Each structure stands twice: as structure tokens, then as C-alpha cells.
Amino acid sequence: MKNAQRVFCAVVAVAFLLPGYLVFAGGKKDTAPTSAPAAETPKTSVPIKGTIRLSTTTSTQDSGLLDYILPVFTAETGWKVDVISVGTGAALKMGEDGEADVLLVHAKAQEETFVAAGHGLKRFDVMYNDFIVVGPSAPLAHNGDVNGTFKAIADRNLPFVSRGDKSGTHTMELNLWKAAGVDPAKLGKYTSAGQGMGATLQMASELLAYTLADRATWLKQKGSALTIVCEKGSELLNFYGVIAVNPAKNSQINAQGAQDFINWIRSPATQTLIGGYGVAEFGGSLFTPNVQVNQ
Numbered sequence: 172m173k174n175a176q177r178v179f180c181a182v183v184a185v186a187f188l189l190p191g192y193l194v195f196a197g198g199k200k201d202t203a204p205t206s207a208p209a210a211e212t213p214k215t216s217v218p219i220k221g222t223i224r225l226s227t228t229t230s231t232q233d234s235g236l237l238d239y240i241l242p243v244f245t246a247e248t249g250w251k252v253d254v255i256s257v258g259t260g261a262a263l264k265m266g267e268d269g270e271a272d273v274l275l276v277h278a279k280a281q282e283e284t285f286v287a288a289g290h291g292l293k294r295f296d297v298m299y300n301d302f303i304v305v306g307p308s309a310p311l312a313h314n315g316d317v318n319g320t321f322k323a324i325a326d327r328n329l330p331f332v333s334r335g336d337k338s339g340t341h342t343m344e345l346n347l348w349k350a351a352g353v354d355p356a357k358l359g360k361y362t363s364a365g366q367g368m369g370a371t372l373q374m375a376s377e378l379l380a381y382t383l384a385d386r387a388t389w390l391k392q393k394g395s396a397l398t399i400v401c402e403k404g405s406e407l408l409n410f411y412g413v414i415a416v417n418p419a420k421n422s423q424i425n426a427q428g429a430q431d432f433i434n435w436i437r438s439p440a441t442q443t444l445i446g447g448y449g450v451a452e453f454g455g456s457l458f459t460p461n462v463q464v465n466q
Contacts, residue, residue: 296411297436344383
């Protein structure tokens with residue numbers, strides 16, 4: 172009996188040391204990578220006055236940015252944040268249905284359509300990073316030609332994993348296939364994951380396939396079997412916008428909290444905070460502040 176107990180304790184101890192997993196009754200659950208510690212919060216905090224619902228992309232969550240900045244927001248404004256991390260398409264749908272107060276997403280054309288339809292009040296620029304194509308280091312060599320890279324994947328019938336979730340990343344991917352003159356539905360080794368960025372990268376790594384990723388999430392997922400194949404083309408810039416959901420949707424919309432969040436994330440102090448995220452860990456910022464003064 173004592174030997175069995177020792178074995179059980181050893182298994183539990185090893186399980187807790189494995190990165191990316193939580194142990195619970197019935198099995199294991201895959202989780203996002205460990206986030207960086209939160210930014211230093213103010214020494215004095217204002218009283219909590221309520222909660223806002225932030226519907227945002229999996230990239231802002233998986234990159235660790237929200238864990239870094241939101242404690243500062245709560246301390247400075249008194250608003251706690253209920254984060255709903257989904258693809259941009261799903262985030263916009265939540266806004267349309269009045270199930271969120273404010274959106275932080277990255278598919279500008281869809282965001283502008285959302286506002287034009289009256290679902291949101293106004294779109295504001297916040298920050299940007301860039302997309303990269305990652306995959307096996309062979310047969311494709313590192314390059315800066317995303318159009319040629321997508322054509323080569325199609326011409327050589329190389330495996331490709333798509334997020335397939337109507338997210339901003341998925342939208343960008345489809346635009347890149349279109350620019351390359353390729354219908355991905357006709358590719359023999361094209362897999363639609365239907366999941367977030369972290370899970371898609373994991374699947375691509377397991378299949379030794381290529382995929383499109385945002386650089387911030389990729390850097391947090393380091394250790395996979397993949398490498399950067401294509402990067403730094405102007406077509407790969409990835410812009411994030413913030414939008415307050417139209418409070419006319421329903422009486423549950425926290426209009427004041429949403430506006431406070433927009434004012435806060437676009438403030439010079441928060442833009443500096445965003446620009447500093449990742450510098451200590453990766454030697455460079457994962458997001459570039461992008462507030463436009465004329466907005």
C-alpha cells in the first residue's frame with residue numbers, strides 16, 4: 172500500500188511540473204502558455220465599482236498581454252474585467268448580440284462594417300504587431316515574400332493548418348490565399364483546426380505543417396518543432412482596434428465602463444505600458460502602440 176502511495180505522489184509531482192497542463196479529476200486539460208507577470212500596479216487603487224465584459228481575440232490572451240495590463244486598469248479605474256477570449260468574428264458577433272461591453276479585435280474591415288451597421292459606436296486604433304508564416308525549415312527557406320510562400324505551399328502540396336474560426340488571423344489567411352490565386356479548399360493537405368492560435372500552433376507542430384500566426388503568440392509558444400519561414404512583408408501587419416458596443420443594444424451594456432476602458436488603453440501611459448511588454452523577456456516589444464491623434 173505504501174509503495175502504491177509513493178508511486179501516486181511521484182506521478183502527481185511530475186504532472187505538476189509539466190508546462191501547459193492542469194491536473195484535475197478525470198484527466199488533463201491543455202492550457203495556454205504561462206503568462207508573463209503583470210505590470211507593476213499603482214501603490215494605491217481606487218475602490219471596485221463594477222465589471223466590464225471585454226470580448227477579445229485569442230492572440231491578446233495567448234500572448235499574455237491582458238494578464239500584463241488589466242490589473243493596472245482595474246487598480247486605476249475600479250473596473251474589474253470579464254475577458255471573453257474568442258476569434259474576432261465571434262467577438263464581433265457577441266457585440267452584435269449585446270453580450271459584451273467593449274471589443275478589442277484585429278480585422279479592420281469587419282470592424283468598420285460592425286460600426287457602420289450601428290452595432291458599435293466608433294473604432295479606435297490601439298496597437299499592431301505582425302503575422303508570420305511558420306512551419307518546418309524545409310523544403311521552404313526563410314524569406315520575405317508571403318505571396319510566393321503561399322503559392323509554394325499550394326504548388327508543392329505541403330501540409331497547412333488553418334485556424335478556420337473566422338478570426339482576424341483566419342480572415343488574413345484567406346486574403347493571402349486569394350492574393351496568391353489559390354483556393355485552399357482544393358488543397359489536399361489543408362486542415363481546418365477551428366480553434367484559437369495557441370491550439371492551432373500546437374496542431375501544426377504535431378503535423379509538421381505550415382500555418383499563419385501572430386508573432387506575439389508564436390513567441391510565447393516557443394519550443395515547437397516549427398520555425399519562422401516568412402516574415403516582415405508589409406502585407407503581414409496586424410492592426411488592433413477597440414470599439415464600445417452600442418449601449419442601445421440592451422440595458423445590460425456597461426457604457427461608462429466601456430468608455431473608461433477605451434480612454435485608458437489609448438492613454439499615453441498605457442501605450443507606453445503596451446510598448447514595453449515583451450522587452451525584458453524577448454528583447455523587443457510584442458506589440459507596437461498605434462493610437463492615432465486625429466481619432
